[in-house]
Amino acid sequence: xxxxxxxxxxLKDDLRSCRQRKGMTVCDYYNKLKTIWEDLETHQHKxxxxxxxxxxxEDVETSRDEEKLHQFLLGLDASIYTNVKDEILDTDPLPxxxxxxxxxxxxxxxxxxxxxxxxxETVVDVISSGNAEEDSIDTSLGVTVKKYEDFGQWYSQVCxxxxxxxYYDISGCYILRPNAMKIWNIMRTYFDAVLEKAxxxxxxxxxxxxxxxxxxxxxxxxxxxxxxAWVTKAGKSDLNVPIAIRPxxxxxxxxxxxxxxxxxxxxxxxxxxxxxxxxxxxxKPTPFIRSREFLWQEGHTAHxxxxxxxxxxxxxxxxxxxxxxxxxxxxxxxxxxxxNEKFAGALYTTSVExxxxxxxxxxxxxxxxxxxxxxxxxxxxxxxxxxxKNRRVWQNSWAYSTRTIGVMIMTxxxxxxxxxxxxxxxxxVIVVPVPFKDADTKEISKACTDVKDALRKDGIRAxxxxxxxxxxxxxxxxxxxxxxxxxxxxxxxxxxKDQVRTVRRDTGVKADVPRVGLVExxxxxxxxxxxxxxxxxxxxxxxxxxxxxxWDEFVEALGQKKLILAPWCDEKEVEMDVKRRTKDEIGAxxxxxxxFDQPEIPEGTLCFASGKPAKKWTYWGKSY
Ligand code: 87F
Numbered sequence: 001x002x003x004x005x006x007x008x009x010x011l012k013d014d015l016r017s018c019r020q021r022k023g024m025t026v027c028d029y030y031n032k033l034k035t036i037w038e039d040l041e042t043h044q045h046k047x048x049x050x051x052x053x054x055x056x057x058e059d060v061e062t063s064r065d066e067e068k069l070h071q072f073l074l075g076l077d078a079s080i081y082t083n084v085k086d087e088i089l090d091t092d093p094l095p096x097x098x099x100x101x102x103x104x105x106x107x108x109x110x111x112x113x114x115x116x117x118x119x120x121e122t123v124v125d126v127i128s129s130g131n132a133e134e135d136s137i138d139t140s141l142g143v144t145v146k147k148y149e150d151f152g153q154w155y156s157q158v159c160x161x162x163x164x165x166x167y168y169d170i171s172g173c174y175i176l177r178p179n180a181m182k183i184w185n186i187m188r189t190y191f192d193a194v195l196e197k198a199x200x201x202x203x204x205x206x207x208x209x210x211x212x213x214x215x216x217x218x219x220x221x222x223x224x225x226x227x228x229a230w231v232t233k234a235g236k237s238d239l240n241v242p243i244a245i246r247p248x249x250x251x252x253x254x255x256x257x258x259x260x261x262x263x264x265x266x267x268x269x270x271x272x273x274x275x276x277x278x279x280x281x282x283x284k285p286t287p288f289i290r291s292r293e294f295l296w297q298e299g300h301t302a303h304x305x306x307x308x309x310x311x312x313x314x315x316x317x318x319x320x321x322x323x324x325x326x327x328x329x330x331x332x333x334x335x336x337x338x339x340n341e342k343f344a345g346a347l348y349t350t351s352v353e354x355x356x357x358x359x360x361x362x363x364x365x366x367x368x369x370x371x372x373x374x375x376x377x378x379x380x381x382x383x384x385x386x387x388x389k390n391r392r393v394w395q396n397s398w399a400y401s402t403r404t405i406g407v408m409i410m411t412x413x414x415x416x417x418x419x420x421x422x423x424x425x426x427x428x429v430i431v432v433p434v435p436f437k438d439a440d441t442k443e444i445s446k447a448c449t450d451v452k453d454a455l456r457k458d459g460i461r462a463x464x465x466x467x468x469x470x471x472x473x474x475x476x477x478x479x480x481x482x483x484x485x486x487x488x489x490x491x492x493x494x495x496x497k498d499q500v501r502t503v504r505r506d507t508g509v510k511a512d513v514p515r516v517g518l519v520e521x522x523x524x525x526x527x528x529x530x531x532x533x534x535x536x537x538x539x540x541x542x543x544x545x546x547x548x549x550x551w552d553e554f555v556e557a558l559g560q561k562k563l564i565l566a567p568w569c570d571e572k573e574v575e576m577d578v579k580r581r582t583k584d585e586i587g588a589x590x591x592x593x594x595x596f597d598q599p600e601i602p603e604g605t606l607c608f609a610s611g612k613p614a615k616k617w618t619y620w621g622k623s624y
Contacts, residue, residue, distance in 0.1 A: 004043050011040045019075045021215075023225030026076070026108045028232055028242060030101055033072060035238045069097045081107060142481055143417045151358050152286075158409060159287050161481045162418035172285035172292035179482065180288075180405055182426035184295065187323055187404065188274065191297060194319050198312075200270040200299060205252045207276075209244040213251045217378050220345035221251075227279040229292075245278045250345065250397065253300050254379040261302060261393060263384050268308065269393075270301040288406025289363070289624055296401035302381060302393040306372075309394035313350055313368045316398045320352045320366040323400065328408040329421040329533040330354050331541050332365050333619060335593030340575045346397075347372030353592045353619065354407045357544040360561020362592040362623040363407055366400035411537050412506075418483025419505055421533050422526040429455055429462040429522060430484045434472045434491035441468075447490050451500060451518065458519045460526070480505060485529050486522065506533050554608050554620070558586050563621050567614030569607035570594075578609050578620070592619040 014036050020029035073085045084107045088100050095103070139160045145153040159165050166175040176184070195202070208231070214221060221228070230242040246252055253271065261269055278293050285291055299316065303309040317334055324332045332352040342349035346369035354365045376382065376392035385391050412419040422428050431452045433444040448464045455462035465475050472489070479487060487503040494500050498515045502522070506529050513521050545563040548554045557564050568574070568591070575591055582589040594616045605614040 007043050008040065011036055011043065015040070015071060018071075020077045022077065022222060023228055024077075024230075024242075026081075026101070026105050028230065029075065030072065031232060031238045032242070033068075033075070035240060037068060065097055066094060069094060069100055072097060072100065076104065083107075142477060143415060146415050147358055147413065154415075155410060155413070156287070158413045158417050162409070162413075162483055164405070164409065164418070165287050170292075172281060172290075174287045174291055176295075176402065179426050180402070183405055183408075183420070183424045184402060186424045187327060188297070190323065190327065191319065191400075195272050195299075198270065198315070200272045200301070203271045203273050204275065205249055205256075205273060207246055209246055209252055211241050211244065213255060214244050217251055217345065217375070220343075223344060224279075227281060229278045229280045246275075247277055247279045248399075249273070249275075249277075249298055249300070250375060254375050254381060257300075257302055257393070257395075258379050258381045261381055261383050264304055264386055267304045267383060267393065268301055270299070272297055272299045286406070286624070288402055288409065291402075294402050296399045299396070299398045301396045302376075303395070304383065304385065304391075304393070306370075306394050309370050309396050312396055313370045313398070316368040316396075317350050317352060317366075320368065320398075320400055323404065324352060324354065324365055324407070325534060327421065327423045328404060328411075329423075329530060329537060330365075330407055330411045331534065331538040333593060333595050334597075335595040335619070337367075337593055338570070338575055338591040338618070339572045341591055343367070343369050345369075345371060345374055347374065351593055354411070355541050355544060355563045355592075355621070356407075356410050356624075357540045357561070357563075358410075360544070360558075360563075360622060362563065362619065362621040363403075364592070364623070365404065365407060366398075368398035369396060371395040371397060412533055413483075416477070417481030419533070420483035420485055422485045422530045425483065425485050426461065427463050427479075427482070427484050428460055428526055429486045429488060430479045431455075431462060431464040431488045431490065432472055432475050432479070433464075433466060434489050434494075436492055439492040440495075443495060444490055444492065447495055451488060451490065451515075454519050455522060458523070460519070460522060476503075486525060488522075504529055506536070548608055549605075550608055554589075555582070555586070558582060558589055558620075558622070563592075563619060564589075565595075565599075565617055565619055566608040567601060567605045568594075568616060568618040568620075569610050569612040570615040570618075571610065571612070574607065574610045574612075587622045589620050589622055592621055592623060594618045 015033070018029075018033055018036060020026065069088075073088060076085060078085075081104055084104055088095060088103060139157055143154070143157045143161050145157055147154045160167075162179065163177050164180040165177055168175055192202075214228070224247060228247055229245045231245065232239055232242045257269060260266060274295070274297050276293055276295050277298075280292055281290055283290065301309070301312060303312070321332055321334055324330045332354050334352055335350065337343075337349040337351055349367055349369045351367045352365040354363050355361070356363060371394075373392045373394060375395050381393050381395070382390050383393060408421070408424070409418060412421065420426070429452075431448045433441070433448045435441045435444050445466050448466060452462045452464040465479070467475075470478070476487065483505065485505045487505070489501040489503065491501075494512070497512075499512050500515065500518065501510060502513050502525060503510050504525070541563065544561070545565060546553075546557045548557050548564055548566045554564060554566060579588045579590055595618075599617055601614055601617065606612065607614045
């Protein structure tokens with residue numbers, strides 16, 4: 001009995017504090033209340049049968065329902081639902097709880113759909129998912145849309161025809177197929193070696209975040225709240241307290257940093273995890289580029305000094321740059337994010353930025369943040385230094401994600417499909433027999449297998465395509481679509497001359513190469529392809545870049561899909577103003593980064609947007 005009354009007391013307390021928090025749906029909030037009401041009903045002492053005689057039981061019931069209605073209305077997010085709440089309270093007689101709930105949900109739906117109209121996504125996309133639109137683009141004929149004609153459709157076809165991904169029946173979620181996972185794992189192998197050398201430990205923290213921990217860093221989560229996905233049910237029962245799915249792991253990891261770090265001997269503490277995160281984005285989803293679940297590595301480190309933290313931020317950024325430029329053959333700019341664009345929880349944010357000339361959009365490739373002592377303060381992460389004094393740690397966090405693959409596809413893909421840089425290509429060389437009529441097919445097949453084996457023996461990722469139900473022409477198209485950087489063809493003439501024919505995917509250039517010394521030649525060729533792909537991408541990026549000095553030049557360049565480098569006064573208000581002024585006509589422009597490699601600013605240079613003295617050169621553009 002005593003236990004029961006304690007529980008009732010607890011539940012009444014829960015009821016008093018139950019509120020619709022920011023980002024919580026009306027349905028979630030209502031379900032939470034319902035769970036408490038139901039719990040209360042089971043725990044509260046109730047007469048077995050009516051003995052009042054009168055009988056006024058119905059009145060009691062009615063006033064209890066009214067009480068519930070008031071509780072429900074009182075806890076609603078006042079910044080959104082005040083009007084509908086007043087409307088309900090003005091109704092005479094008062095509507096039932098269920099009717100009131102419907103009215104509030106209707107209001108929520110109206111808000112969501114008007115928000116989606118603004119952001120360009122349909123209600124169906126969000127609520128019931130479904131990818132009818134994307135799936136209706138036929139891929140059985142291969143890539144039929146040209147990169148310059150309709151970039152979005154082209155990208156979708158290339159991703160699917162190249163067997164990198166497939167659409168899934170939940171909007172914004174995609175299946176990563178073996179070709180994409182192979183590329184991801186090649187990059188991971190590089191980065192794991194970097195982590196090993198830097199003595200960053202591998203770890204794995206849980207996918208779930210408790211409400212209380214997530215709310216601990218309210219300030220920075222607030223802006224992101226609409227993107228947090230929640231688990232509210234187990235089977236058919238509602239969870240008493242919903243559990244969030246990690247959108248990033250600061251709140252998951254830092255309570256343990258606080259436990260594990262006591263003295264300067266525990267520093268630096270450096271952890272990395274390879275995992276998935278979920279962010280329920282409302283802007284247009286795009287495979288690899290913006291998805292609701294994605295893979296990444298997230299590094300979290302704590303240091304005794306700012307110097308050490310600063311140094312690491314830049315070292316990590318160099319590795320991200322290396323991944324893009326040396327592995328994916330994509331040129332990037334290293335730089336500092338503006339106050340407006342930095343991670344709100346960071347002291348400063350650095351990034352590598354890529355640019356897609358065909359769409360005229362910049363894209364953030366990876367970020368490395370110095371968090372300063374902000375999280376150390378929130379999570380109480382302190383250590384006793386060598387002098388015996390208690391100090392807060394300096395922290396960093398850094399990540400790159402599967403977005404890297406999307407940037408690579410957008411940069412190099414052409415009208416035939418994927419073009420994979422050799423360093424990350426799942427298959428680097430495909431050997432195809434070309435058996436003319438009456439040729440000795442067995443001999444040709446054997447030569448293909450020998451060449452493939454010799455290449456593989458030297459570590460080259462080579463395959464052969466000996467299938468006899470497709471013509472060589474058809475095979476070429478297929479392997480081109482999948483982006484294989486080098487094709488080797490062997491026909492009767494090649495056999496007779498003890499040579500093979502090489503065909504480059506990047507340039508289409510064909511050459512006859514002797515079998516003797518072939519492996520070395522192929523290795524060199526793959527390197528040439530890798531470098532050429534980077535050079536071509538860089539030329540295109542540089543050709544799209546303009547320096548502007550005035551607002552008129554800026555607007556013109558933006559309209560021409562340029563990557564803009566402009567002198568800027570570095571003021572938050574001015575960046576916001578540029579965003580506002582460009583929003584309607586050409587699409588909002590923002591800063592991408594201020595490059596570390598700063599050209600000189602001649603004395604007297606003015607900001608292109610405000611006319612105030614310029615402090616730095618900054619890249620501007622529309623962005624993904
Ligand atoms: C979405 C929902 C909730 C980004 C979010 O960049 C929270 C967040 O904190 C959020 N989207 N962020 C910022 C992530 C910062 C940081 N985390 C670790 C990184 C690198 C790795």
